Amino acid sequence: MKLSQPDRRGYFGNYGGRYVPETVLPALDELDRAYRAMRKDRAFRRELGGLLRDTVGRPTPLTRVLRFPDGKGKTAIPRSAKTRRRGRTETRMYLKREDLCHTGAHKINNTIGQVLLARRMGKRRVIAETGAGQHGVATATACALFGLKCTVYMGSEDVRRQAMNVYRMQLLGAEVVPVESGTRTLKDAINEAMRDWVTRIRDTYYCIGSVVGPHPYPLMVRDFQSVIGLEVKQQILKEEGRLPDLLVACVGGGSNAMGLFHPFLDTDVPMVGVEAGGRGRQPGRHGATLCHGQPGVLHGALSYLLQDAKGQVLATHSVSAGLDYPGVGPEHAFLKDSGRIRYTSVPDEAALEAFHRLSEMEGILPALESSHALAYALRVCGKSPGSVLVVNLSGRGDKDLDIAGGRL
Ligand SMILES: *Cc1c(COP(=O)(O)O)cnc(C)c1O
Numbered sequence: 555m556k557l558s559q560p561d562r563r564g565y566f567g568n569y570g571g572r573y574v575p576e577t578v579l580p581a582l583d584e585l586d587r588a589y590r591a592m593r594k595d596r597a598f599r600r601e602l603g604g605l606l607r608d609t610v611g612r613p614t615p616l617t618r619v620l621r622f623p624d625g626k627g628k629t630a631i632p633r634s635a636k637t638r639r640r641g642r643t644e645t646r647m648y649l650k651r652e653d654l655c656h657t658g659a660h661k662i663n664n665t666i667g668q669v670l671l672a673r674r675m676g677k678r679r680v681i682a683e684t685g686a687g688q689h690g691v692a693t694a695t696a697c698a699l700f701g702l703k704c705t706v707y708m709g710s711e712d713v714r715r716q717a718m719n720v721y722r723m724q725l726l727g728a729e730v731v732p733v734e735s736g737t738r739t740l741k742d743a744i745n746e747a748m749r750d751w752v753t754r755i756r757d758t759y760y761c762i763g764s765v766v767g768p769h770p771y772p773l774m775v776r777d778f779q780s781v782i783g784l785e786v787k788q789q790i791l792k793e794e795g796r797l798p799d800l801l802v803a804c805v806g807g808g809s810n811a812m813g814l815f816h817p818f819l820d821t822d823v824p825m826v827g828v829e830a831g832g833r834g835r836q837p838g839r840h841g842a843t844l845c846h847g848q849p850g851v852l853h854g855a856l857s858y859l860l861q862d863a864k865g866q867v868l869a870t871h872s873v874s875a876g877l878d879y880p881g882v883g884p885e886h887a888f889l890k891d892s893g894r895i896r897y898t899s900v901p902d903e904a905a906l907e908a909f910h911r912l913s914e915m916e917g918i919l920p921a922l923e924s925s926h927a928l929a930y931a932l933r934v935c936g937k938s939p940g941s942v943l944v945v946n947l948s949g950r951g952d953k954d955l956d957i958a959g960g961r962l
Pocket of ligand 1: 659660661688763764765804805806807808810811876921948949950
């Protein structure tokens with residue numbers, strides 16, 4: 555098998571597939587056909603390219619950061635001849651600025667692509683599930699843009715915790731449906747969205763927010779997000795004249811990481827995916843699925859999963875809502891087992907430190923999710939002088955001020 559393509563049944567090695575009710579299979583086949591046709595359709599690609607440029611704001615910059623890796627207090631370091639000379643032996647760290655996308659994160663790359671596809675398929679209604687609300691907002695934004703009806707399922711506990719995002723979705727014209735079953739969080743919202751889809755499959759498009767779900771979602775979402783890595787490749791070649799020595803991205807479901815990594819899979823560039831280490835290794839205290847999980851089925855696919863001995867999905871914790879998810883995309887599971895990508899975790903505390911450090915030293919407020927990748931980058935950057943490192947800054951931190959501000 556090629557390292558980067560699933561087989562015909564949607565498996566990356568042992569992972570992926572379609573673990574869904576039988577009634578959903580025809581809809582997945584329809585989606586698969588539509589997506590394959592779309593990939594070859596030049597008019598569609600042109601329309602998507604135009605939207606990414608004019609609405610999302612792509613290409614996003616690749617910004618070299620000087621003070622963040624250095625950590626030399628609060629005084630600005632003048633770029634003297636000395637620092638320029640030193641620059642050659644120090645780690646050269648670049649941030650891919652997905653925080654500058656419309657709506658403030660990479661998620662819009664995917665929802666614009668999928669909602670465009672929904673419209674092409676003649677669907678009149680788009681549904682989605684959301685945890686913290688970020689994917690719901692990105693889906694509602696794309697639906698507003700195309701005038702499609704949008705319904706977002708959200709656990710009632712999350713509705714309570716994320717009032718601002720609920721209001722945002724409503725402003726964008728979406729209907730937010732609180733889900734009262736189970737733990738009233740993301741996995742219950744997923745079940746409810748799937749139930750809705752089964753009953754209204756003819757006119758409804760189900761928009762999934764990460765490289766998870768039954769085939770072809772992991773493949774499709776990864777392709778829509780791959781614009782990140784494709785841009786980085788060009789930008790770093792122009793800037794440094796060579797490929798980077800390390801790519802780093804945070805992993806929740808895994809879409810921003812797959813988007814950065816995928817175009818580099820056929821090179822020998824090392825890559826690290828950083829999961830939520832939370833408050834410790836004990837079950838329920840983290841969201842580090844690839845580090846501590848076992849293979850299991852969630853959200854319609856086989857992948858690593860945080861589960862107890864009886865196969866029940868475990869609670870998770872992370873200071874960042876976007877990494878607070880018990881599953882992970884099947885392609886990551888495969889790439890972990892194959893050894894091509896290394897996965898590690900960073901605790902809440904280190905992510906918060908990186909959040910404050912980037913804010914103070916570069917004037918960029920990163921999302922707490924992205925702060926996990928930044929914290930890992932800090933950990934390694936002293937150790938390999940002269941190397942070139944690219945960190946995916948998956949989103950901006952304005953949404954996290956409540957949490958981060960608690961420490962000021
Ligand atoms: C949702 C989100 C994530 C986690 O999702 P992935 O699919 O793993 O990328 C990471 N960063 C930000 C800013 C997010 O909004």
